[in-house]
Amino acid sequence: MKTLERPPGVLSEPEWRVEGRDKVTGAARYAADVRVPNMLHAAFVSSPHAHARIVKVDASAARGMLGVRAVITGADVRPARYGRRLQDWPVLCWDHALFIGDRVAAVAADTPEIADAAARAIAVEYEELPAVLDPEAALAEGAPVLHLDPSPYLYLGGKRPTVPNANVQGYGLHEHGDVDAAFASAHRTFEHRFTLARTHQGYIEPHATLLWLDGDVVRVVSTNKAPYGLRQQMAACLGLPEEKIVVDAGHIGGDFGGKGHSIDEFVLYYLARATGRPVRAVMRYADELQMSATRHGGTITLRTGVDREGKFVAHSARVVFDGGAYAAGKPVATLMPGEAMVTLAGYHLPNVRVEAMTVYTNQIPAGHSRAPGQPQNVFAAESHVDLIARELGLDPLELRERNAIRGGEIDVEGDVWHDSAAHEVLATLRREARWDAARGRGHGRGIALGARPSGRGKSAIALRLDREGRVEVLTAVADQGGGQHTLFQRIVAAELGIPLDRITVRRGTTENTPRDAGIGGSRVTPVQGGAALEAARKLKAKLDEVAPGAPFAEAARRAAPLEIVAEHTSDANVNAVYAYALEVEVDRDTGHLRVLDAVLVADVGTVINPVAARGQLEGGFIFGLGQALMEELRVEDGRVTTTNLGDYKLPTIADAPPLRIVLLTDSPGPGPFGAKSVGELSNPGVGAAVANAVHDACGARVFSLPVTAEKVFSALRTERRAGPQEGWHTDAVRE
Amino acid sequence: MSTHDLRFTLNGERREVTVPADRLLIDVLRDDCGATGTKLGCAVGVCGACSVLVDGELQSACLLPAVFVEGRSITTVEGLAKHGELNALQEAFIRDGGFQCGICTPGQLIAATALIAAHPEPSDGDIREWMMGNLCRCTGYYGIERAIKSAANV
Structure with a gap:
């Protein structure tokens, strides 16, 4: 294992958020806080049918209302479609509506109340079509094709990969080793199928947009966390040059993947153009829950063969995600959640076949949600591994120890790990969670192991030095709560060897900052942080050139004013490993479960922001716990039925159990000073740890998320009647 | 109307x-x-x-x-801040990780102000009961609890 250089001393100084004062005084500006003179308000008309042909839109009554400044329909925007990678979502539908909530008309009016009244006055005639509500139905032969002619859809950055079926959005097939031969010679083979609920990211701030035309420039104040990404998507969709669009992102009130996807920005352009005035839209939370890009639901079938020592010799998987009506919410090239193919993370797997796909249905479109693909896959994987351990009569932790990946071994994607902290993580978990101690009556303990790669991508950052030796960091990186601006401050201070208070961080727009990849995919620390470090190094080199050997203050006096722009690409494939141990108590009479205690061991490399790193891990745990225990975006016949935050349950402070986090910092990551990414490390493993703990406590196995009292109760009843469940589980023994 | x-x-x-x-x-x-x-x-x-x-x-x-x-x-x-000076609760929210994105923070600070007014030395149960109506999606609530305790010196 590589060892770390000693991190610079400034990193041990207390962390004080650069934007902290603004956030605790109410001064921090979010998109919905911005007002401009003459601003109009938008409202929308959306389809009440899951699949329908639009016969006629009659907006005459709305157009005649006092205070209504514009009404537009699909005919006014045709053929404009938007999306993060594949632009397949109509700005307003003109021929077909593909889910309940798909928009068919838009209004701009003097007040939000007038806009709403006008939207209600628009009469739309539909012809209902058969709805395809399930991915397997969409894949069946003869199923209605939801996107009849995708050939004009723009695919940003290259050519859309081919798909095996017209209702497939994205598809992947990976194979390495000789998986059929390995299954044939396996000692025992296990197969399980898991079902995952759709969930919502649950940010507290709804999407908000304010857009106006300034001559031939489109100005956009947005909650989008990747301003350059939005600019590119808008330029492609609207047929404008990128430099004629200026995106200003400000503070973002929670993201978790959901703020990379914009909806209102595209239609507001048409309303602003029609009225010549600024137009504002703030999504209602009810609309957030019914039309923004959710976490994918789906089914995951895993098959693993083991040898006599319990080593995983063969693994195959089929992952079918319900992509909903549009693929627009997915930014990655495959048009699948980023980790869709990672079905058994953190293990040595010499023979693998994984097939994954996202499928079009007449459901709410799915997109990216914190660690996209992982909460689903880790739930399936770590439930599967636990079930295998039980069948083999092995301690679940020991089975993981026998199979966890080491340096030089190959993972489920066919990548050879240079280095692995997996065994150290498991050994630490065994010790810290007192795994070998006896459990209380009615108590159970469950573990989950996982791994997530540090983010990759390219970014640039500018530094400006003045004569007083002050450094300004100029970045396009928005602030969605990860602490990125404080991260840049600490990295630059550390590298230049100057106090933190000499450095200010200024966020700019796409008009006045270097191009940036945007927040996402655990990218900020290695990529944008790497750019900050690179910029500081270049500045230092420049000062050495101007004033060799001089102290910083003197060199700055001589060299300033000075501006440095540095670009950085981080493409290293380095994984961070984590493991959970959870203790639960289950009431066998009701299925009610309570998480009593949690231990998280996380391999994070060097910590730059100690408060933020802890906060990300703690927050990720509760995010994962919500999805493990209570969160489900329920849908009936294509209609979301959890349409407010009372029905869609998010965890409260009363749901937070004691959590102990043990950080492993010796295994260096690709980020500055050996840092790794932590933002998406702690949420994916919680679901499986809960399900495994419940099984340990009462013998009931829940094969789907969330693990609710009803499901535990039902599993307990099934078990009482018929012994251990067999329906989901096959086990072929070979001698 | x-x-x-x-x-x-x-x-x-x-x-x-x-x-x-x-x-x-x-x-x-x-x-x-x-x-x-x-x-x-x-x-x-x-x-x-x-x-x-x-x-x-x-x-x-x-x-x-x-x-x-x-x-x-x-x-x-x-x-909450008087003459530009942050109060103890505001300082604690910054120091102890009481916020990340900050969107719920105004509400959390107001709820915590009411809590401390009612219970100057709040117990864990008081904190849970009073703060249950304020959702935070970022922190997992641990930082908020630390901040309230340190501001109230408990």
């Missing part, structure tokens, strides 16, 4: 606005008074982002018709 002339105090300053009967306090604060520190989240009184104090009592501004604050005194996040 009838309109009403309202007089109330916002963070110690007297305000006068004329509003229709159905106008909600959140809109009066954010749009009529320009006090955008208080946030609108769920709009159904569940998330707590719009928490304000009305005569010291914790209220959801997204549910409260503005006419009910006639003659009353409202405290929002903008009223």
Whole structure:
């Protein structure tokens, strides 16, 4: 294992958020806080049918209302479609509506109340079509094709990969080793199928947009966390040059993947153009829950063969995600959640076949949600591994120890790990969670192991030095709560060897900052942080050139004013490993479960922001716990039925159990000073740890998320009647 | 819709606005008074982002018709710092990781202010009971709990 250089001393100084004062005084500006003179308000008309042909839109009554400044329909925007990678979502539908909530008309009016009244006055005639509500139905032969002619859809950055079926959005097939031969010679083979609920990211701030035309420039104040990404998507969709669009992102009130996807920005352009005035839209939370890009639901079938020592010799998987009506919410090239193919993370797997796909249905479109693909896959994987351990009569932790990946071994994607902290993580978990101690009556303990790669991508950052030796960091990186601006401050201070208070961080727009990849995919620390470090190094080199050997203050006096722009690409494939141990108590009479205690061991490399790193891990745990225990975006016949935050349950402070986090910092990551990414490390493993703990406590196995009292109760009843469940589980023994 | 002339105090300053009967306090604060520190989240009184104090009592501004604050005194996040000095709770939220994205923070600070006024040395149970109505998606609540405890010296 590589060892770390000693991190610079400034990193041990207390962390004080650069934007902290603004956030605790109410001064921090979010998109919905911005007002401009003459601003109009938008409202929308959306389809009440899951699949329908639009016969006629009659907006005459709305157009005649006092205070209504514009009404537009699909005919006014045709053929404009938007999306993060594949632009397949109509700005307003003109021929077909593909889910309940798909928009068919838009209004701009003097007040939000007038806009709403006008939207209600628009009469739309539909012809209902058969709805395809399930991915397997969409894949069946003869199923209605939801996107009849995708050939004009723009695919940003290259050519859309081919798909095996017209209702497939994205598809992947990976194979390495000789998986059929390995299954044939396996000692025992296990197969399980898991079902995952759709969930919502649950940010507290709804999407908000304010857009106006300034001559031939489109100005956009947005909650989008990747301003350059939005600019590119808008330029492609609207047929404008990128430099004629200026995106200003400000503070973002929670993201978790959901703020990379914009909806209102595209239609507001048409309303602003029609009225010549600024137009504002703030999504209602009810609309957030019914039309923004959710976490994918789906089914995951895993098959693993083991040898006599319990080593995983063969693994195959089929992952079918319900992509909903549009693929627009997915930014990655495959048009699948980023980790869709990672079905058994953190293990040595010499023979693998994984097939994954996202499928079009007449459901709410799915997109990216914190660690996209992982909460689903880790739930399936770590439930599967636990079930295998039980069948083999092995301690679940020991089975993981026998199979966890080491340096030089190959993972489920066919990548050879240079280095692995997996065994150290498991050994630490065994010790810290007192795994070998006896459990209380009615108590159970469950573990989950996982791994997530540090983010990759390219970014640039500018530094400006003045004569007083002050450094300004100029970045396009928005602030969605990860602490990125404080991260840049600490990295630059550390590298230049100057106090933190000499450095200010200024966020700019796409008009006045270097191009940036945007927040996402655990990218900020290695990529944008790497750019900050690179910029500081270049500045230092420049000062050495101007004033060799001089102290910083003197060199700055001589060299300033000075501006440095540095670009950085981080493409290293380095994984961070984590493991959970959870203790639960289950009431066998009701299925009610309570998480009593949690231990998280996380391999994070060097910590730059100690408060933020802890906060990300703690927050990720509760995010994962919500999805493990209570969160489900329920849908009936294509209609979301959890349409407010009372029905869609998010965890409260009363749901937070004691959590102990043990950080492993010796295994260096690709980020500055050996840092790794932590933002998406702690949420994916919680679901499986809960399900495994419940099984340990009462013998009931829940094969789907969330693990609710009803499901535990039902599993307990099934078990009482018929012994251990067999329906989901096959086990072929070979001698 | 009838309109009403309202007089109330916002963070110690007297305000006068004329509003229709159905106008909600959140809109009066954010749009009529320009006090955008208080946030609108769920709009159904569940998330707590719009928490304000009305005569010291914790209220959801997204549910409260503005006419009910006639003659009353409202405290929002903008009223917590005195003469530019952050109070102990605000300092603690920064130091102890009481926020990340910050969208729920105005409501959390207001709820915590009400909590500490009612229970100057809050127990764990007091904190859970009082803060349950304020959702935070970022912190997992641990940082908020640390901040409240350190501000209250418990």
